[in-house]
Amino acid sequence: MNADSTKSWQAVQAEVLRRIRDREWKPGELVPHEAELARELGCSRTTVNRALRAVAEDGLLERRRRAGTRVALHPVRKARLDIPVIRVEIENRGLAYSYSLISRAEELPPPAVRARLQSPPDHKMLHVLGLHLAAGRPYALEDRWIDPDAVPEAREADFSRISPNEWLVLNVPFGGGDIAFSAVEAGPDEAEALDCAPGAALFVTERTTWRGSRMLTTVQLLFAPRYRLHTRI
Amino acid sequence: MNADSTKSWQAVQAEVLRRIRDREWKPGELVPHEAELARELGCSRTTVNRALRAVAEDGLLERRRRAGTRVALHPVRKARLDIPVIRVEIENRGLAYSYSLISRAEELPPPAVRARLQSPPDHKMLHVLGLHLAAGRPYALEDRWIDPDAVPEAREADFSRISPNEWLVLNVPFGGGDIAFSAVEAGPDEAEALDCAPGAALFVTERTTWRGSRMLTTVQLLFAPRYRLHTRI
Numbered sequence: 001m002n003a004d005s006t007k008s009w010q011a012v013q014a015e016v017l018r019r020i021r022d023r024e025w026k027p028g029e030l031v032p033h034e035a036e037l038a039r040e041l042g043c044s045r046t047t048v049n050r051a052l053r054a055v056a057e058d059g060l061l062e063r064r065r066r067a068g069t070r071v072a073l074h075p076v077r078k079a080r081l082d083i084p085v086i087r088v089e090i091e092n093r094g095l096a097y098s099y100s101l102i103s104r105a106e107e108l109p110p111p112a113v114r115a116r117l118q119s120p121p122d123h124k125m126l127h128v129l130g131l132h133l134a135a136g137r138p139y140a141l142e143d144r145w146i147d148p149d150a151v152p153e154a155r156e157a158d159f160s161r162i163s164p165n166e167w168l169v170l171n172v173p174f175g176g177g178d179i180a181f182s183a184v185e186a187g188p189d190e191a192e193a194l195d196c197a198p199g200a201a202l203f204v205t206e207r208t209t210w211r212g213s214r215m216l217t218t219v220q221l222l223f224a225p226r227y228r229l230h231t232r233i
Numbered sequence: 234m235n236a237d238s239t240k241s242w243q244a245v246q247a248e249v250l251r252r253i254r255d256r257e258w259k260p261g262e263l264v265p266h267e268a269e270l271a272r273e274l275g276c277s278r279t280t281v282n283r284a285l286r287a288v289a290e291d292g293l294l295e296r297r298r299r300a301g302t303r304v305a306l307h308p309v310r311k312a313r314l315d316i317p318v319i320r321v322e323i324e325n326r327g328l329a330y331s332y333s334l335i336s337r338a339e340e341l342p343p344p345a346v347r348a349r350l351q352s353p354p355d356h357k358m359l360h361v362l363g364l365h366l367a368a369g370r371p372y373a374l375e376d377r378w379i380d381p382d383a384v385p386e387a388r389e390a391d392f393s394r395i396s397p398n399e400w401l402v403l404n405v406p407f408g409g410g411d412i413a414f415s416a417v418e419a420g421p422d423e424a425e426a427l428d429c430a431p432g433a434a435l436f437v438t439e440r441t442t443w444r445g446s447r448m449l450t451t452v453q454l455l456f457a458p459r460y461r462l463h464t465r466i
Contacts, residue, residue, distance in 0.1 A: 021403075021404060059315075074317060074318065074321040075317075075318065075402050075403070076315045076316065076317045076321075077315075077316040077317075077402070077410075078313060078314070078315060078316070079313070079314040079316055079412055080311060080312070080313055080314070081311070081312040081313070081314055081464070082292075082309045082310075082311060083309060083310040083311070083312055083466065084307060084308075084309045084310075085307065085308065088307040088309075169308050169310075170254075170308070171254060172254075176465065176466065177465070177466045178463065178464070178465050178466070179312055179463070179464055179465070179466055180461045180462065180463050180464075181414055181436065181461065181462040182436050182459070182460065182461040182462070183416035183417075183434040183435055183436040183437075183458075183460075184416075184434050185432075185433070185434045199418075199432060200418070200434075201416040201417050201418045201433075201434035201435065202416055202434065203414065203415050203416040203436075204416075207466070209466075225416075226415070227415065227416075228413045228414065228415040229413065229414040229415070230411065230412070230413050231314070231411070231412055231413075232409065232410065232411050232412070233316065233409065233410045233411070233412055233440070233442075
């Protein structure tokens with residue numbers, strides 16, 4: 001490549017990708033320092049940095065603060081998922097949103113929920129079941145457990161007016177959580193709530209959220225058939 | 234809060250979250266400048282910046298370069314999804330990986346695939362169907378279409394030795410893509426390939442990837458029953 005001080009970071013990115021693809025830089029190998037690359041390619045160090053970051057975001061380089069930048073042994077694509085509250089997701093599609101509370105009780109959770117919330121067997125939890133609707137049609141069934149010791153305000157919340165999904169986002173800032181996506185066949189109650197055939201394939205998300213070491217809540221969201229979750233890579 | 238120059242960014246984050254939750258800072262409102270917050274809270278501007286970034290990553294603040302930082306009107310949680318090649322995903326679970334090519338042909342794609350690849354009706358595509366196995370058991374069925382004009386090297390690739398999934402990651406750096414997650418009922422051929430009952434609920438990912446304005450490839454990955462995709466928020 002010729003020295004060219006107006007070289008764009010995209011041009012540098014293309015050259016970096018070429019070297020990785022052509023195995024001039026081999027998987028696992030350290031790549032030259034930014035300053036060295038800047039000299040070699042005749043551009044600024046900022047431009048090299050911007051290009052390497054883009055390639056790293058694509059998962060083809062691994063950058064460690066002190067250890068330098070290596071060609072990834074196992075390239076990993078990264079996707080970013082935005083998870084809005086369900087009301088906003090529906091309104092963003094231009095549809096009218098409504099929510100219908102099905103049941104609310106303090107009760108002993110089943111073993112699977114207890115395991116997710118790491119709670120003792122005799123600890124009662126707030127169990128809230130409700131349906132999110134889009135343009136009057138079932139959209140997602142929210143099956144939520146909240147630890148009332150960790151979130152005492154939840155006892156006073158009026159879940160006939162606001163879904164736990166939205167109430168928690170607005171009232172309980174939390175530190176972290178994990179999330180799983182899968183598919184299940186609709187059971188008879190779920191099929192009735194979501195107005196679909198029993199056995200229909202449903203997209204499911206399960207989320208458990210905590211603050212520090214304290215588990216706050218776990219939820220299963222069962223979406224009506226044909227729901228698709230979109231994102232970009 | 235007392236002035237305390239050793240205040241951690243986590244303490245500042247907690248204070249920011251408290252103000253949002255208690256509506257001292259209302260949804261949509263501009264928050265004070267970093268320098269002002271640093272003075273008020275008695276910490277460095279770097280600490281304030283680190284804290285605001287963390288809260289923004291949680292989706293509760295919106296930061297715009299020139300317009301300043303606002304309390305989000307519609308909080309959105311952000312999750313990051315790592316998408317490794319399937320071989321690595323399986324090996325990371327400690328299972329032996331294998332891949333079996335089912336078929337390979339250049340043929341006219343069905344309308345849904347044509348739409349995703351934005352190709353004319355008479356344009357033939359490379360169609361590769363194969364099965365990823367974990368410990369000898371079906372893991373995911375890869376139904377892949379590649380535009381051979383956009384990726385001519387694919388014509389020479391030996392997809393009986395390497396899956397298109399892995400070959401593409403290693404050979405074709407691409408600029409972007411979109412991805413959708415959903416659930417479908419297994420059809421008879423799919424059920425046979427994945428060794429499950431017809432009608433079983435399967436988790437599906439569909440990805441279409443491009444470089445510039447050029448569509449390269451689209452794939453449907455059908456995972457065997459009980460597959461779960463995990464991530465953190």
